[in-house]
Amino acid sequence: MYRIDGKKISNLMMEENREKFEKYKPKLAVVYVGDSPSTLSYIKSKSKIAQNYSIDIKIVNFDEKVSEEKFLTEIESISKNKDIDGVIVEKPLPEHLDIKKVSEVIDYRKDVDCITPTNYGKLITDDFIIAPSTPMAVINILKYENIDFTGKDVAIIGRSEIVGKPLSLLFLSKKFGGATVTVLHSKSKDIPEFTKRADIIVTAVGKPFFLTKEYVQNNQPILIDVGINYFEGKIVGDISYETYQYSKVYTPVPGGVGPVTVSTLFKNLLILKENYG
Numbered sequence: 001m002y003r004i005d006g007k008k009i010s011n012l013m014m015e016e017n018r019e020k021f022e023k024y025k026p027k028l029a030v031v032y033v034g035d036s037p038s039t040l041s042y043i044k045s046k047s048k049i050a051q052n053y054s055i056d057i058k059i060v061n062f063d064e065k066v067s068e069e070k071f072l073t074e075i076e077s078i079s080k081n082k083d084i085d086g087v088i089v090e091k092p093l094p095e096h097l098d099i100k101k102v103s104e105v106i107d108y109r110k111d112v113d114c115i116t117p118t119n120y121g122k123l124i125t126d127d128f129i130i131a132p133s134t135p136m137a138v139i140n141i142l143k144y145e146n147i148d149f150t151g152k153d154v155a156i157i158g159r160s161e162i163v164g165k166p167l168s169l170l171f172l173s174k175k176f177g178g179a180t181v182t183v184l185h186s187k188s189k190d191i192p193e194f195t196k197r198a199d200i201i202v203t204a205v206g207k208p209f210f211l212t213k214e215y216v217q218n219n220q221p222i223l224i225d226v227g228i229n230y231f232e233g234k235i236v237g238d239i240s241y242e243t244y245q246y247s248k249v250y251t252p253v254p255g256g257v258g259p260v261t262v263s264t265l266f267k268n269l270l271i272l273k274e275n276y277g
């Protein structure tokens, strides 16, 4: 059993691109609504890394009660600003703000988290140059750990638009070889039947300690935990600690997928700047 160090991978990704960051000095607009402490702490950690790599972050905050019309107009205007290279709108948004509408007003050339229909569609046609940062972070972790998943059995638990679904497309992509992918969700009949034979299991469920040893016994899989859950005053993942000992390799929470998501986002910013800036 080996514990993957997401922070180390994140630093490595940033250092590998240091010269490019310093050459391009990309500018990222980070938009958020309200004042949720978890969003603020996420933005703070992004800003801290950015400072070290000549990445300029412009933080734009909206009141919880902002009208959808005003919000969309402002996002469109930020996205059109020639001085801005990328825009990210932090989720979750209040219920009256529809992320689908937001995705339609962002210029795909500034769409650093790959939410626009153009960039998202390119995942299906396999001609993408960027991918949503959290699922791409999973692929980056495997790449940096030299784990080739070509032809492997992958079980993803979760089918959301931001994690599970795009991750299934990345695992299938010919760019990375191509795994055999099963996507499981709340309507799936017998999840252990699939996870017990998987080489790699990714959890993106949002339920503390969802994955227990009964799901993995004897097949020693690679476990990647995307979950971020607040449980008894601390941050925990979707995988129970006990399950780690039945794995070949695992990512912890915190310190696994989270930090690599941030470096993947900055890598996306660089790719957009290099291609369209």
Ligand SMILES: NC(=O)c1ccc[n+]([C@@H]2O[C@H](COP(=O)([O-])OP(=O)(O)OC[C@H]3O[C@@H](n4cnc5c(N)ncnc54)[C@H](OP(=O)(O)O)[C@@H]3O)[C@@H](O)[C@H]2O)c1
Pocket: 134, 157, 158, 159, 160, 161, 162, 163, 164, 184, 185, 186, 187, 188, 204, 205, 206, 207, 226, 227, 228, 229, 257, 258, 261
């Ligand atoms: N590390 C990062 O950077 C990062 C980024 C984004 C999200 N996250 C975390 O990742 C987790 C998932 O996020 P998300 O946005 O994908 O969440 P989401 O939209 O709530 O999706 C959760 C998925 O889990 C499935 N699910 C729920 N209960 C289940 C059960 N009992 N059995 C099987 N499947 C079940 C749901 O199935 P249905 O579709 O059938 O409802 C859904 O597909 C959260 O903890 C979130 O905080 C982390």
